[in-house]
Amino acid sequence: MTLKIPENLENISTEIIETDLLIIGGGNAGCFSAIEAKKLNPDLKVTIMEKAHISRSGACSAGMDAINTYIPEGKTPEDLVRWCRSQVGGGPLREDLVLSCAEELNESVDDLEQWGLPILRDDDDNPRYRGKWDISIHGEALKPIMAEKAIEVGAEVYNRIVGSALLMSGDQCIGAMGFGVRNGKFYIFKAKATIVATGGACGLYKSYTSDSTDSHHQTWMCPFNVGTGYAMGIKAGAEFTSMEQRWVATRSKDFCGPIDTISVGYKSNIINAKGEKILEERYAHLGGDQAPRYIRANAPMEEWLEGRGPTYADTTHLSDEEVKDLKVDYLNERPSYVLFLAARGQDITKEPIEIYGSDPYIVGGHTGSGYWVEMDRMTTIKGLFAAGETAGGNPNKFVGGCAAEGKLATRGAMKYMDALELPETDMEQVELEKKRIFEPLFKGTDFDGVKPREMEERLQRLMDEYAGGSSQFYRTNEERLNYCLKHLKKLKNDVQYLQAGNLHDLMLAHEVIDRLDVAEIVCHHLSHRKETRWQGWQTRSDYPETNPEFDCFVESRLNTETNEIETFTRPYEQIIQGDRYKE
Amino acid sequence: MPPRVNPEKCDGCNAQEEPLCEQVCPGDLMTLNESGKAVCRENSDCWDCMSCTKICPVGAIETRMPYQLGYHGAKLIPMVGTNTITWTSIDINKKVERFRFKTRID
Incomplete structure (x- = not known):
């Protein structure tokens, strides 16, 4: 509905909402934060401010085809930390934070299954692993499943509210402000504790398909996640860690579709124009196909730079049945990629899938970028907690780890707000x-x-x-x-x-x-x-x-x-x- | 990749305060035009998540591939059932594929 625009500031109405726990962003981490809060105290007032509509918002809106981390039998949370560390080239990373997420991880994924998420299982009824740590799901409805649970437990959701700034009292965060993109109102949320879970930042860099196409948003990360949660903290003087550790992913070329699905899930080699297996042949010393994530993301681009492009994920060994399974995976995570293959008329058993590097993103659920947080997930701003992509130092969280961190942030926030009286608002x-x-x-x-x-x-x-x-x-x-x-x-x-x-x-x-x-x-x-x-x-x-000398975290803060x-x-x-x- | 609305089929979800596509679009891109039909306000801002296409109760929305990226005539059509979804893909050579899977545990 198109709203008549108010003519001046005086005509903008203000709505004030008082709550106990405010969650900025009703995504993966935010929904789990809300659900945990209601589980620990059903009387607590829990409010989510959401920029889109909670049922299909943010990074998970299109769906998901895997849970990238689920600790298999025989492995420990410490093993997951070792894997996580090796994937970011030995760190630096906050091993204390990573371990705490790993300890909560499997239960968080089990929650999703109990709420209705189909996890694929083998003949012995164990989750079907596609790599060492990642399990296959049919996650088309992952986002609505999480959202419906948050609503069911009684979280109050304000949809279509664009968050703009933290509400501060001196050095203490007491909520947030924003505006309604549908109703044009100004919103003030006053809260005893606030969790920022707005997702990462896409669109800082140009996507190479932006030029001369009708596709400004061919991006890996959801283009509607713009880093507002970081910006709110930057303006208030919060400390940030590892923002130079940008996430770059290998994607299908021309249409940004998932490649890990093919390379890990269907054992497809990454090859260059000459058919050389790049990772096995050029990066064997760094682990070949098991090399850290940044090596795998960078390798195809190095081939292009050296004149050995195009680069491909070699799918020509796949059977028709495997291709069908692969397309089902795509339909669960990025359905429009199946349309792209149809629009190229491409039989991937005959022609391999072309790949290219994405534009860089800031995403603390994948790399270590984000707020510097303590174990209770409080940022350096009193009363402000971070979870998921916004919380730094803790890479490779993905869906399960963001869920786990949502719970941890809520526990921290609830402990903090106990016996807290809200100061007057300036x-x-x-x-x-x-x-x-x-x-x-x-x-x-x-x-x-x-x-x-x-x-x-x-x-x-x-x-x-x-x-x-x-x-x-x-x-x-x-x-x-x-x-x-x-x-x-x-x-x-x-x-x-x-x-x-x-x-x-x-x-x-x-x-x-x-x-x-x-x-x-x-x-x-x-x-x-x-x-x-x-x-x-x-x-x-x-x-x-x-x-x-740089085997340390780089930090920043606005003076x-x-x-x-x-x-x-x-x-x-x-x-x-x-x-x-x-x- | 813009959603294209068939105005013959779209009824603007007239029983709803907002049409379903407008409710769900994560980018706030779907809205109603002056004739009460759904429209994408900025084609190039679409992320191609297909949320609008899947939720449309009358099948009025088609997700299109921009020609700059893929050739003309391909289609991908979802049919949403209770806890399942069925997809039909038609490629530029008229090859038809159908996929059906569970989206939720019953």
């Missing part, structure tokens, strides 16, 4: 935020402004070419990062010219504003790490080798007095014994 920050939110709507038709899309495309091209996007084979250097930071400042200055003709455009305006904040700290992190530790995820052409981003390091601590580079 109305000055509220009025300022309301003005900031709605400003792009009230520019008037004669105003010579900037469209959100124009600013987004400028940002994405800038990041792609200067901060190591796919067009640059993920490489960057100090000079390019400085250039990028200089232009990000110009973009931030131009936010005053952003103009929105309707509430949807107003959402797009705030999405690009949030992306600018995230992009800026990503550049600062990339600049601080003067080495190359995870080729592809983080490649410095001016520092191509690993430097032992709210100077308004500058400061970077520093924290030491890595090995907790689980063993060779860091091996499972």
Whole structure:
């Protein structure tokens, strides 16, 4: 329904909601947070603010074909930490956080099955493993299953609310603010504790299919996850970790479809133009097909760079029955990829599937990027907890780990809020935020402004070419990062010219504003790490080798007095014994 | 890859406050036009999750492949049942494939 746009700020109505636990983002982690809270205390008031509609929002909206981690019989949570560590090249990673998720992992996945998620089982009724740790599911309805459970247990869901800023009282988070993209209202959520679970950041970098196609959003991560949860914390001075550890995935070329499904699930070799098995032949010393994830993501792009592209996942050995199973997997996770194969008229038993590297994303459910958190998942801001893609230091969480972390964050939040009295709300920050939110709507038709899309495309091209996007084979250097930071400042200055003709455009305006904040700290992190530790995820052409001095976390925080981003390091601590580079 | 709405079939979910496609779209892209028919407000912003196509009760929405990425004439049609889904894929050479699987445990 198209709403008549209010004419001025005075006509914007304000809705105030008081709650015990506020969850920003009703996705994978957020739903599990809500369900855990109601389980521990059915009387607790639990509120979810959700940008889309909870039944089909965010990264899981299209579905899922596997749960990437489920500890098999005979293996321990410590074994999972070792695997996780080896997949990120020995870390640094927060082994304490990883272990705590691993200990909750299987029960969280079992919850999903109890709520109706079909997990495929073998003849002995054990989950069917497609690799060492990942099990096959029919997850077309994964998102509605989680959402329905959160609603069933009594969480109060506010759909179509775009979160914009934390509500603060001094150094304490007491909720969040935002606006209704359907009703144009300003929202204030006051809460004893807040969990930020908005997912990761997509659209910081240009996707290579953006140019001259009708597909601005051929991306691996959900393009509607723009990093708002990070931006809220950045503005409030929260500490962030490992934002330079960007996630890059190998995807099908021209249409962004899953490749792990084929390479891991159907034992398809990654080959180059000459038919050479790239991983086995060129990366044997790093583990071949079992090499860390960033090596596997980067390898096909290195082939292109060296003139040995195109690259493929070799599906020509598959039987007709396997192809049918493979397409069912796709239909559960990314159904439109089956349409792409149909539109190419491609028989994948005769022609292999072409692959290419994705644009980079910031996703703490996959790499280590995100808020620096304590074991109870409290961020460095009192009263603000993080779970899932927003919480850093804890890579390879995927669906099960994000679910587990949602529960852990709730337990931390409930302990914190016990006997807590909410302070009075400082109305000055509220009025300022309301003005900031709605400003792009009230520019008037004669105003010579900037469209959100124009600013987004400028940002994405800038990041792609200067901060190591796919067009640059993920490489960057100090000079390019400085250039990028200089232009990000110009973009931030131009936010005053952003103009929105309707509430949807107003959402797009705030999405690009949030992306600018995230992009800026990503550049600062990339600049601080003067080495190359995870080729592809983080490649410095001016520092191509690993430097032992950087065997530590790179951290950042906005100095709210100077308004500058400061970077520093924290030491890595090995907790689980063993060779860091091996499972 | 934009959803294409067949205006003959779309009734704007007239019994609902919002049509189902508008309710579910994770990108806030589906809306009603002046004739009360569903429309995607920005084709290039679609993520191709097919949520709108699957939920449409009258089968009025088709997810299309942009020509820049794939050739003309392919179709992928979902039919949602109780705890199951059936997909029909028709490729550019008119090859038809059908897939049916459970989406929830009964």
